[in-house]
Amino acid sequence: MAGTLVETVGLKKYFRTGKTGVLETLLRQFPPLVKAVDDVNIRIQEGEVLALVGESGCGKTTLGRMIATLETPTEGSILYSGEDVSKRNLGRIRREIQMVFQNPFESLDPRATVRAIVREPLQKLGYGKAAKDAAVDKALDSVGLEHNFAERRPRDLSGGQRQRVAVARAIISTPKLVILDEPTSALDASVQSQVLNLLLDLRNEFKLTYLFITHNIAVARFISDRTMTMYAGEIIEAGPTKSVIGSPKHPYTQALLKSVPSLDTKEVAPPTGEVPSMVNLPPGCRYNPRCPHAMDICRTDDPKPIKVEDEDVSCWLYK
Amino acid sequence: MARRPIRSSGQVALKTGSAAAETKDVKKGASFYLEYIRKDKPAFVGLLIIAAFMLFAIFEAIMQELANVIGQPDLGWMLLPTNPLALTFDLKLEPPSLADFPANILGTNFQGQSILSRVLYATPHDAAASVIVVGSAIVVGMFLGTAAGYYGGWVDEIMMRLTDAFLALPALVLAIAVAILIGGGFTALLYALMIIWWPTYARFFRAQALTLRNKAYVEASKLSGSNSFAILVKHIIPNSVDPIIAYATLDMGTVILTYAALAFLGIGVSSDYPEWGAESAAGLQFFPLQWWYSIMPGVVIAIVVVAFTLVGDRLQDLIGGRTTY
Amino acid sequence: MDVENLAITYRTVYGTLKALNGVNLTVGEGESVALVGESGCGKSTLGLAIVRLLPLNASYSAGRLMLDGKDVATMSNREVVRMRGSTAFMIFQDPLNTLNPVKRVDVQMLEAIHSRARHTNAPFSEGEARKEAVKKLEDVRMPDPESIITRYPHQLSGGQIQRVVIAMGLVMRPKLMIADEPTSALDVTVQAQVLKLMRELQREYRMSIIFITHDINVAYSICDRMVVMYAGEVVEMGEAGHITRNALHPYSQALIASVPRTTKDQGRLTSISGSAANMLSPPSGCRFHPRCPYAMEICSSKSPPETEKDGALVRCFLHGGNTS
Numbered sequence: 001m002a003g004t005l006v007e008t009v010g011l012k013k014y015f016r017t018g019k020t021g022v023l024e025t026l027l028r029q030f031p032p033l034v035k036a037v038d039d040v041n042i043r044i045q046e047g048e049v050l051a052l053v054g055e056s057g058c059g060k061t062t063l064g065r066m067i068a069t070l071e072t073p074t075e076g077s078i079l080y081s082g083e084d085v086s087k088r089n090l091g092r093i094r095r096e097i098q099m100v101f102q103n104p105f106e107s108l109d110p111r112a113t114v115r116a117i118v119r120e121p122l123q124k125l126g127y128g129k130a131a132k133d134a135a136v137d138k139a140l141d142s143v144g145l146e147h148n149f150a151e152r153r154p155r156d157l158s159g160g161q162r163q164r165v166a167v168a169r170a171i172i173s174t175p176k177l178v179i180l181d182e183p184t185s186a187l188d189a190s191v192q193s194q195v196l197n198l199l200l201d202l203r204n205e206f207k208l209t210y211l212f213i214t215h216n217i218a219v220a221r222f223i224s225d226r227t228m229t230m231y232a233g234e235i236i237e238a239g240p241t242k243s244v245i246g247s248p249k250h251p252y253t254q255a256l257l258k259s260v261p262s263l264d265t266k267e268v269a270p271p272t273g274e275v276p277s278m279v280n281l282p283p284g285c286r287y288n289p290r291c292p293h294a295m296d297i298c299r300t301d302d303p304k305p306i307k308v309e310d311e312d313v314s315c316w317l318y319k
Numbered sequence: 320m321a322r323r324p325i326r327s328s329g330q331v332a333l334k335t336g337s338a339a340a341e342t343k344d345v346k347k348g349a350s351f352y353l354e355y356i357r358k359d360k361p362a363f364v365g366l367l368i369i370a371a372f373m374l375f376a377i378f379e380a381i382m383q384e385l386a387n388v389i390g391q392p393d394l395g396w397m398l399l400p401t402n403p404l405a406l407t408f409d410l411k412l413e414p415p416s417l418a419d420f421p422a423n424i425l426g427t428n429f430q431g432q433s434i435l436s437r438v439l440y441a442t443p444h445d446a447a448a449s450v451i452v453v454g455s456a457i458v459v460g461m462f463l464g465t466a467a468g469y470y471g472g473w474v475d476e477i478m479m480r481l482t483d484a485f486l487a488l489p490a491l492v493l494a495i496a497v498a499i500l501i502g503g504g505f506t507a508l509l510y511a512l513m514i515i516w517w518p519t520y521a522r523f524f525r526a527q528a529l530t531l532r533n534k535a536y537v538e539a540s541k542l543s544g545s546n547s548f549a550i551l552v553k554h555i556i557p558n559s560v561d562p563i564i565a566y567a568t569l570d571m572g573t574v575i576l577t578y579a580a581l582a583f584l585g586i587g588v589s590s591d592y593p594e595w596g597a598e599s600a601a602g603l604q605f606f607p608l609q610w611w612y613s614i615m616p617g618v619v620i621a622i623v624v625v626a627f628t629l630v631g632d633r634l635q636d637l638i639g640g641r642t643t644y
Numbered sequence: 645m646d647v648e649n650l651a652i653t654y655r656t657v658y659g660t661l662k663a664l665n666g667v668n669l670t671v672g673e674g675e676s677v678a679l680v681g682e683s684g685c686g687k688s689t690l691g692l693a694i695v696r697l698l699p700l701n702a703s704y705s706a707g708r709l710m711l712d713g714k715d716v717a718t719m720s721n722r723e724v725v726r727m728r729g730s731t732a733f734m735i736f737q738d739p740l741n742t743l744n745p746v747k748r749v750d751v752q753m754l755e756a757i758h759s760r761a762r763h764t765n766a767p768f769s770e771g772e773a774r775k776e777a778v779k780k781l782e783d784v785r786m787p788d789p790e791s792i793i794t795r796y797p798h799q800l801s802g803g804q805i806q807r808v809v810i811a812m813g814l815v816m817r818p819k820l821m822i823a824d825e826p827t828s829a830l831d832v833t834v835q836a837q838v839l840k841l842m843r844e845l846q847r848e849y850r851m852s853i854i855f856i857t858h859d860i861n862v863a864y865s866i867c868d869r870m871v872v873m874y875a876g877e878v879v880e881m882g883e884a885g886h887i888t889r890n891a892l893h894p895y896s897q898a899l900i901a902s903v904p905r906t907t908k909d910q911g912r913l914t915s916i917s918g919s920a921a922n923m924l925s926p927p928s929g930c931r932f933h934p935r936c937p938y939a940m941e942i943c944s945s946k947s948p949p950e951t952e953k954d955g956a957l958v959r960c961f962l963h964g965g966n967t968s
Contacts, residue, residue, distance in 0.1 A: 055831035055832055055833060055834075056831050068542065069542075070538050070541065070542070091544060094541070094542055094544060095544060097542060098542055099538070099539065099542055101535040101538070101539065102535075103535060106534055106535045106536065107535035107536050107539060108536055109536045109540075109553075109554050109557075109558070110558065111557045111558055112553075112554075117536075120539075120540060120543040120545070121542070121543040121544065123543065123544055123545065124544050125544075158919065158920075160919075166539075169539065169543075173543075188682040188683055188858060188920075189682060189858060189859070189860070189899060189902055189903055190682060190898070190899070190902055190915060190916040192902075193902035193903070193904075193913035193914065193915040193916075194915040196904070196913055197912050197913055197915060200912070215831065215832055216832075216904075217832070217906050218861075218903070218904040218905055218906045219904050221904060221905070221906050221909075222904035222905075222910055222913065223904075245906060255833065256832060256833065257906060258836075259832050259833045259835070259836035259837075260832060260836070260861070260906055261835075261836070261839065261859075261861040261862045261864065261865035261866075262861050262864075262865075262905060262906055262907065263860070263861060263864050263888045263900065263903075263905070264905070264907050265865075266864070266865065266885075267840070267843070267865065268836040268839055268840055268865050269836070269840075270833050270834075270836030270837040270840060271833055273787075274801060274803065274804075274834070275831070275833075
């Protein structure tokens, strides 16, 4: 039984939508609060691919960035193999985490060579120059790029090639956890399939753990073992992918699935209404204004996760 | 609100290029800039003028230094048509003519000296001023601005208030005051200009750092174990410099203009050095009858400044960045 | 709309680029057609060509583009202005860049109504126009139109802006709506809402739609007929369900097989080997042949003609045109 790699406890990230300067503090008039991530408790098991699915503004990117230690939580803690993050162990923990970003045009330094980009994670690990070059070549092999790509610069590469370089950079130091934030959203369909296949192969070969953030449920279904759906800052459903996507329990997950155009259904059936404004959340369950099954309790109390079969669902329907 | 990146193919006019960029090695760097400037005739002419100006200034400076060191003053005007410092009153105030080419094409001044020779004699100061002032401004601005933009907090506040202070004071007045306080003369004027020239660059580098520190590749660098200093040196500064090249080129022209203006007022002028601005000022009393004495140095200043402007503008087109900060 | 053998060429710093090459396409009244393909295939170019919005370095180098009986390529400027909005209108991908950010929604909608009144020489009254604007917003299923109409674009979400843009287009009662990736920048649920809306509007207004997208799933949900494009050519065209169930061209097949599905387990996704065609010097013969698993000798030397097979139009030697 694989161990728990990452565990978040009561994780919260609140933002103010404006400046909090001297004036604001004196007058006690603060700009509105955005509860981007609100009390999230998740576990990432070693070796699994965990998909975090949601639409824009739901907090999935913020959650991913906090786990990547790029943002500090407002409240709550993140445990890495049982250890809490502090100034002392930040460097050590960061070495075990890597990230692949969404925009292939922004995630590589436009002035650096591919070699410089890919070998950057190897710094301060005691590698000599020759060892670093060998590692770069091996990483490029793993992602299917020829060695002569090492001397080129990002501007000469296509979107798919850049993402491969980003993936090479992410795996070169064999991290324990790779966080991927919409890695294929900006790519064409044929390139997307290549990159997704590649990610799966790499995971199997190097025994990696992925946190795969995406808005695309079909991609989540393809690549992940477990899936979590997120809505307005909360995890509303979590469980094995086959369950969550195959037979979704939460009305939002169900609506999400019915909204995805697919070659199997001619018409889409979207939910009504819009994602709530994060500065003005509805009371009770955040989905209640749009939910076809909304009950009285939904409008007053925010549901906590309940065990339903092999999933955790935050919905009063399952009390 | 959804904010997915728009695929590069969404922009039609650019799309046709991106398909080619996949396979073509688009060269950047010095050769590319050169090629680009060459395509625009005015800019190319400007580049030639700048090159001639700088090269001549270097040689003339060497000769003048040699003249000082060895003690042979006429080395200083070996490259010039005539002796710019000799008093030959019988040739005084001759209008521009083709006689004695090329000594007389700008005419002569009150002391019979060829204005052309005097102007050429003074080029090292202007060339040095433009390079040194802009160069130092870039260096100082880079350090202060990048640090302020990247670290934020009180470092940023202090630097911003500092630049505000400098920008609030009228630059020329400040330069004059500093030059007089330090003691007058060419080096004093240089220091004065250096002191007032950096704030714009600091703001520029700060703006760049603010944008770049949020870039994904900076975050990737953090995850790779780079500390702030490494990130600044490896990622932020190299990517800040590109847009500044165009502005700096334009700015060198501005330095020459400012320098000439101060020399016109008599700041930083020593009696035996024919600064362009000073020459123009000296010629004022003979205006408009002997108009060439005052106008011709001005024409030379204009030509050089316009040359810088043409090249700078052309580079600006290429980079497409903002021109004022 | 009737496109005959259309070719569009771009002059670029790298050379001439034939973005469209011999495209034939007919769109009937009230019909919904999807142009599907990846970046560089020419689908956006075709959309822009219909409303004469191509950039300055593009030219209609061959063929005809007949819109409502007139050739768009040879129209005078005045005819083009009249055509845009009343015969055909276009919506684009980025909602924020389509509306004027410094004008309120009602001002912009009134502009559209005023423009229509001028073209049709009809009387214009602001009160009537306002009522019509609100009515149009209701038509696009906008909740609370009275309040939306007083807002600025930056106060609206992407989905709302797209609805406003569609409403503005509908003001002119166009015969053809061209949508270039209108939902790619939107969330999944919002995209579904906009797609459903467009389907309903198509039926209510008897409007033809040309929907440009790279996503074959989206194309399938919105269109009656599907047109698959690759490297500036139409490689397959036919009824939507027919193509998705039984694609004939290897590229269409690969496109369908490479997309992950929500409803079934896939061990690996099919990917298309090679990379997109270089439009500056496209491959000889059939443009897809370097990437085609079924390429034959003739494919590299001759370009396959359009042949009809099983009710679909295919450009592939596997299915005809190979007279050797």
